Amino acid sequence: MKGVALGALVFMAVLFAFSFAFQQEVPGLAYLRAAAEGGMVGALADWFAVTALFRHPLGIPIPHTAIIPSRKDEIGRTLGEFVETEFLRGDVVRAKLEQTAISARLGEWLSVPAHADRVAAEASVMASSVLRALSDDDVRDVIEELAREHLIVPEWGPPLGEWLGRIIDAGAHRGAVDLAADTIAAWLAANHAAFSGLVSQRLPSWLPSVAQRLVDDTVYNEAVKFVAAVQADPHHAARVAIDGYLTRLADNLQHDPVTIGRFEDAKLAVFDSPRVRELAAEAWTTAKTGLLRSLADPESGLRRRAAEALTEVGGRLATDAALQRRVDTWVTDAAVFLVDRYRHDIASIITDTVERWDPAETTEKIELMVGRDLQYIRLNGTIVGALAGLAIFAIAHALLG
Numbered sequence: 001m002k003g004v005a006l007g008a009l010v011f012m013a014v015l016f017a018f019s020f021a022f023q024q025e026v027p028g029l030a031y032l033r034a035a036a037e038g039g040m041v042g043a044l045a046d047w048f049a050v051t052a053l054f055r056h057p058l059g060i061p062i063p064h065t066a067i068i069p070s071r072k073d074e075i076g077r078t079l080g081e082f083v084e085t086e087f088l089r090g091d092v093v094r095a096k097l098e099q100t101a102i103s104a105r106l107g108e109w110l111s112v113p114a115h116a117d118r119v120a121a122e123a124s125v126m127a128s129s130v131l132r133a134l135s136d137d138d139v140r141d142v143i144e145e146l147a148r149e150h151l152i153v154p155e156w157g158p159p160l161g162e163w164l165g166r167i168i169d170a171g172a173h174r175g176a177v178d179l180a181a182d183t184i185a186a187w188l189a190a191n192h193a194a195f196s197g198l199v200s201q202r203l204p205s206w207l208p209s210v211a212q213r214l215v216d217d218t219v220y221n222e223a224v225k226f227v228a229a230v231q232a233d234p235h236h237a238a239r240v241a242i243d244g245y246l247t248r249l250a251d252n253l254q255h256d257p258v259t260i261g262r263f264e265d266a267k268l269a270v271f272d273s274p275r276v277r278e279l280a281a282e283a284w285t286t287a288k289t290g291l292l293r294s295l296a297d298p299e300s301g302l303r304r305r306a307a308e309a310l311t312e313v314g315g316r317l318a319t320d321a322a323l324q325r326r327v328d329t330w331v332t333d334a335a336v337f338l339v340d341r342y343r344h345d346i347a348s349i350i351t352d353t354v355e356r357w358d359p360a361e362t363t364e365k366i367e368l369m370v371g372r373d374l375q376y377i378r379l380n381g382t383i384v385g386a387l388a389g390l391a392i393f394a395i396a397h398a399l400l401g
Helices: 002-022 029-054 072-086 090-098 101-110 113-133 138-152 157-170 175-191 209-232 236-256 257-270 271-298 301-319 321-356 359-401
Strands: none
Touching: 002 029, 002 175, 002 359, 029 359, 090 101, 090 321, 101 113, 101 301, 101 321, 113 271, 113 301, 157 236, 157 257, 175 209, 175 236, 209 236, 236 257, 271 301, 301 321
């Protein structure tokens, strides 16, 4: 386009030279000379204007030339402010989003199983990348700190005692007592032989074997009868004793410093520091390995359930008008909040990026972007200048002729 614009200027110069040389012999060529003069003036003026945007014409540092490289930073700031004030406004964003059926379109797209599978696959890749990027030592430290903060540091005795007291008051523990009695009864029924010699081995050896077996059988039968009595009688002495023990334990866990201290010592013995770190390492390693395996396998239960859930959500979004309104409102409000809160930071990307550009690089980028249209301005200037020159000469010749 530069060549075309320059060719138009050269063409006008050739016409001017030709018409100027022969206008005495052919008076009509004076009109051609005037058009050529106007065309050259228009071409040169627009060439100067276009060139002054990007560089100094002919390398001469004329004031108010090379505008883009010299005012690059100001242009970037102005552009950033324009985007911030005219585009990144809450009312503009809200008006645009309210005109867009975001949830309905998203629902229609997600309701297609292939699309849901694609989203699940992409999410799996992202999740796998995050898991691999996490430092195992850092995660173990976090798990250990959380375990220490929520398991070791707080006292368990008073809240556990209060919880146990509520269970006893509600009678919820009786089901556990019944289960224990049933379990013991079932064990006794299946393990009669375990009582052989249980007591008789401690009797004098001179007693006959029949007497020894009678003692063992008696012990077994009494045990069966005792358990059966506990099962049958809701107010059995054993049940009352258990209720009393649990009630005292619940009260001691809340108010007895000795019981509370013993319970805390037992807790610390279980959750000592080496053990906590070991448990944290095992928990993280197991969870990470399992997640990575499930995320990498398209046929894993995790991936299938994720895709099915996305498809189900898409179907609801596509058909449930009330849900669409809620989601659209939430998305719109969230977008407006983010724009209002961070619009200056978002617009600063433009300003900071332009400031980092080299002036020559900036000039080249912009010139390559709009330079073709600017060369059309030079070409149009040549044509308009020629027509203007011709019109001015013709009017002047008509008035003075």
